[in-house]
Amino acid sequence: xxxxxxxxxxxxxxxxxxxxxxxxxxxxxxxxxxxxxxxxxxxxxxxxxxxxxxxxxxxxxxxxxxxxxxxxxxxxxxxxxxxxxxxxxxxxxxxxxxxxxxxxxxxxxxxxxxxxxxxxxxxxxxxxxxxxxxxxxxxxxxxxxxxxxxxxxxxxxxxxxxxxxxxxxxxxxxxxxxxxxxxxxxxxxxxxxxxxxxx
Numbered sequence: 001x002x003x004x005x006x007x008x009x010x011x012x013x014x015x016x017x018x019x020x021x022x023x024x025x026x027x028x029x030x031x032x033x034x035x036x037x038x039x040x041x042x043x044x045x046x047x048x049x050x051x052x053x054x055x056x057x058x059x060x061x062x063x064x065x066x067x068x069x070x071x072x073x074x075x076x077x078x079x080x081x082x083x084x085x086x087x088x089x090x091x092x093x094x095x096x097x098x099x100x101x102x103x104x105x106x107x108x109x110x111x112x113x114x115x116x117x118x119x120x121x122x123x124x125x126x127x128x129x130x131x132x133x134x135x136x137x138x139x140x141x142x143x144x145x146x147x148x149x150x151x152x153x154x155x156x157x158x159x160x161x162x163x164x165x166x167x168x169x170x171x172x173x174x175x176x177x178x179x180x181x182x183x184x185x186x187x188x189x190x191x192x193x194x195x196x197x198x199x
Contacts (some may be wrong), residue, residue, distance in 0.1 A: 026054040027084075031060065035067030035097050039074050046074065052084030060105060061089045066096025066178075069121065069139070076150070079104040083131050090176060096121075101151040116161045116171040118151075141166075153190075154183035175188035 028044045049058060060079075079086050079101070088105030095117040102108070110135075121143045144164055151160050163169055171179070 002089045019022075023053060024057075025052070026057045026059065027052075028059045028061065031064050031098065031101060033063045033064060035064055035101075037068040037071055037072050039071045042071060042075055046078040049082040049084060049086070052082050054083045056084040058082070058084045058086045059089060060086060060101070062094055062102055063092030063096050064095065064098035064101075066098050069097060069143070069165065072097040073102050073146070075101055077147070080133075089094045090116065090154040090173065093117070094176075095119075097125075100146060103154060107166045110173050112173055114173040114176065116176050118155075118169040118171075120164050120166055153186040154168055155180045174175055 016113070027048050029048075030179060052058060064130075086105045087107050087109060088102045089109040089111065090102060091111055094102050094114060096119060099116055099118055121139060145165060147160050148157065151163075155163075159169070
């Protein structure tokens with residue numbers, strides 16, 4: 001289905017405007033500082049990702065210690081459904097939820113002083129023990145699903161399980177770069193093997 005070039009929907013309480021972007025547009029966005037729980041802070045970026053076409057490039061510069069899982073999920077979903085080429089730039093600290101956004105990209109740039117930290121999720125919740133236990137189990141399962149999907153093949157499944165079991169992992173820019181190169185090679189081999197099976 002072809003996306004409309006320009007759509008204006010008027011509402012008394014909530015006017016929404018979608019603007020056309022030139023074909024082959026380059027957009028830069030910055031995830032700097034805490035990933036806040038107010039997803040409204042990221043609507044402009046998500047809208048551009050949703051409207052982008054195959055010829056478009058989105059540069060996503062990341063320097064964050066992490067933050068809201070729910071906002072991260074919305075950003076990651078937008079990245080995964082976008083037709084654009086999304087280039088994630090490790091522009092400092094890539095930690096916690098920031099690593100999920102980083103590895104949802106199509107390609108990567110790692111700057112010399114970038115560094116990464118991977119760990120299990122954390123939360124502060126109050127309320128009844130039974131509800132907290134159920135919430136923790138559900139969130140733990142969700143985080144495991146997301147990490148397995150985004151970290152592999154840059155990490156082995158065993159490494160991801162170790163991270164989720166509380167073994168934090170710290171990477172220098174060189175180590176992060178090496179994992180990206182090795183993961184890309186693994187993906188390339190898997191695609192070639194899948195093509196051979198189809199033929």
